[in-house]
Amino acid sequence: xxxxxxxxxxxxxxxxxxxxxxxxxxxxxxxxxxxxxxxxxxxxxxxxxxxxxxxxxxxxxxxxxxxxxxxxxxxxxxxxxxxxxxxxxxxxxxxxxxxxxxxxxxxxxxxx
Amino acid sequence: xxxxxxxxxxxxxxxxxxxxxxxxxxxxxxxxxxxxxxxxxxxxxxxxxxxxxxxxxxxxxxxxxxxxxxxxxxxxxxxxxxxxxxxxxxxxxxxxxxxxxxxxxxxxxxxxx
Numbered sequence: 001x002x003x004x005x006x007x008x009x010x011x012x013x014x015x016x017x018x019x020x021x022x023x024x025x026x027x028x029x030x031x032x033x034x035x036x037x038x039x040x041x042x043x044x045x046x047x048x049x050x051x052x053x054x055x056x057x058x059x060x061x062x063x064x065x066x067x068x069x070x071x072x073x074x075x076x077x078x079x080x081x082x083x084x085x086x087x088x089x090x091x092x093x094x095x096x097x098x099x100x101x102x103x104x105x106x107x108x109x110x111x112x
Numbered sequence: 113x114x115x116x117x118x119x120x121x122x123x124x125x126x127x128x129x130x131x132x133x134x135x136x137x138x139x140x141x142x143x144x145x146x147x148x149x150x151x152x153x154x155x156x157x158x159x160x161x162x163x164x165x166x167x168x169x170x171x172x173x174x175x176x177x178x179x180x181x182x183x184x185x186x187x188x189x190x191x192x193x194x195x196x197x198x199x200x201x202x203x204x205x206x207x208x209x210x211x212x213x214x215x216x217x218x219x220x221x222x223x224x225x
Contacts, residue, residue, distance in 0.1 A: 004154075006154075008152070032211070034213060036216075041218070041219070041221075042218050042219070043116070043202055043204075043216035043217050043218045043219055044155070044202070044216045045216070046213045046214075046215070049211075049213050051211065088154070088155070090155075099157055099160075099170065099171070100155075100157070100214060102154040102155040102156075103154060104152055104153065104154040105154065
């Protein structure tokens with residue numbers, strides 16, 4: 001069993017839809033949680049960065065962390081074709097500053 | 113503002129050949145990382161460095177060597193390339209403070225025939 005599980009998709013939604021992307025994890029010691037967006041043939045780009053449980057909002061993006069369920073989510077409101085990319089969740093331990101554990105990524109396509 | 117720059121962007125090698133991938137960052141970051149990305153496997157850490165002159169093994173270090181002679185550069189070497197090393201290689205860097213995220217380059221696509 002992988003430490004971080006993420007549905008690979010692909011996920012196809014119409015423009016304007018609310019998108020929900022999720023990851024589950026098994027190591028309860030993870031404290032820092034990240035979402036990266038990766039366009040084709042590009043490097044991962046940091047979208048959201050949260051510490052411990054709770055919600056964080058940035059424009060159309062909201063990240064949620066539920067440590068009791070070992071579950072994190074990324075919501076995208078009013079999705080746009082430019083949101084079409086692969087979304088990677090990542091997490092690491094407190095003090096484990098050198099190692100990020102990544103999910104395999106969910107491929108999202110937002111269609112006109 | 114270049115950020116993290118990787119060279120080359122693409123390379124095809126024959127089995128047994130050697131090569132070096134270069135990562136350069138202009139953000140004065142202490143920490144640097146090399147990952148490989150394979151379908152269905154996610155990003156996996158190969159080696160990392162917490163400062164000039166230091167390196168450490170990550171999750172999948174076998175078959176690779178690294179050097180950090182200058183703070184801004186992190187080199188990844190393949191001494192004798194194998195087909196299993198066909199992958200996309202990403203370099204990342206970050207500031208020392210524990211709450212700082214990693215910033216990635218755009219990758220090197222490497223094929224070993």
